[in-house]
Amino acid sequence: MEHPAYSQLRPVTASAAVVLCPNPGYAALEGTNSWVIRAPEDEYSIVIDPGPEDEGHLNVLHSRADKVGLILLTHRHHDHADGAHRFRQLTGAPVRAFDPTHCYGAEKLEDGEIIKIEGVTPQIEVVHTPGHTADAVCFFIWSGEPGSSTLEGIVTGDTIAGRHTTMISETDGDLGDYLRSLHMLKERGKGIPLLPGHGPDGADVSAFAEKYIGRREYRLQQIHEAWEKYGKDIELQKLIDVMYDDVDPVLRGAAEQSTRVALRYLAEHEGEGSGEDTPAGAE
Known part of the structure; x- marks a missing residue:
């Protein structure tokens, strides 16, 4: 079975x-x-x-x-x-x-x-x-x-x-x-x-x-790359568009939540690495 x-x-x-x-x-x-x-x-x-x-x-x-x-x-x-x-x-x-x-x-x-x-x-x-x-x-x-x-x-x-x-x-x-x-x-x-x-x-x-x-680290890296290209004042929705261009639109809300959590982590850990991710299926 x-x-x-x-x-x-x-x-x-x-x-x-x-x-x-x-x-x-x-x-x-x-x-x-x-x-x-x-x-x-x-x-x-x-x-x-x-x-x-x-x-x-x-x-x-x-x-x-x-x-x-x-x-x-x-x-x-x-x-x-x-x-x-x-x-x-x-x-x-x-x-x-x-x-x-x-x-x-x-x-x-x-x-x-x-x-x-x-x-x-x-x-x-x-x-x-x-x-x-x-x-x-x-x-x-x-x-x-x-x-x-x-x-x-x-x-x-x-x-x-x-x-x-x-x-x-x-x-x-x-x-x-x-x-x-x-x-x-x-x-x-x-x-x-x-x-x-x-x-x-x-x-x-x-x-x-x-x-x-590895996936969490990749998402944090994406945020840093977006900041370098567009500046740290990039709007959240623009950041999500850049990071999650291949994600099903039905998961847009979850991607936004994940991005907010990642940004909060970066704000609390200036200069440190590690990662974040999208819920491509599990809750």
Whole structure:
């Protein structure tokens, strides 16, 4: 079974399988990936990102995940988190997120925390990866005890997508934080499978992270080149025209948001390099 496989439980690693929500679009690619974490013999499962408040998807996810002991969120965006409260009603499981306002019946997640629950063999390492949003986290899926078992994959939410790149939220995202998160994933993700929030899974988180860093650097370079040619007082819309001349017009708003974030980063880091990008598909 290969991506995309709607409403099916598609195994990806020994302990991680995915149910693809049928909410395709420019932002969500083929849809939101809802991850089900459990070993084959486990009585319970952990579900990561139940997705939007789509009753059909939530019921299918419930049937595929069976007994759910815990619900986790990678970040606050609606296509990942809006269905969490309803999924809690269906399963009785608590919801945990880095932002306490999105938690139901449980405490907020902590950076570096190891999640282990009765009835589920895999353990999950919580790693705060701000940038896309301030509350973004990645979940490192271990087959057992972290450090002494296999790191089967990293659930990245929208920090890294399975295809294209992702935008940074203008409200609570930060390019500097995002670059630090990407560099960490580049180091820790060498040879580790990518389990993204959208798009197909990948073989090496590090390779995706390196590509993302390069793309951000390219966008910053474009801004510097535009400043040299047109001056730093270039109008925003003109700058976007120069930078995103090959981007679908439907993504114009997202390109503008990305450019504003890049300009904010440059204003805060005079003379420093690194990059920014357009959301050519993932949120």
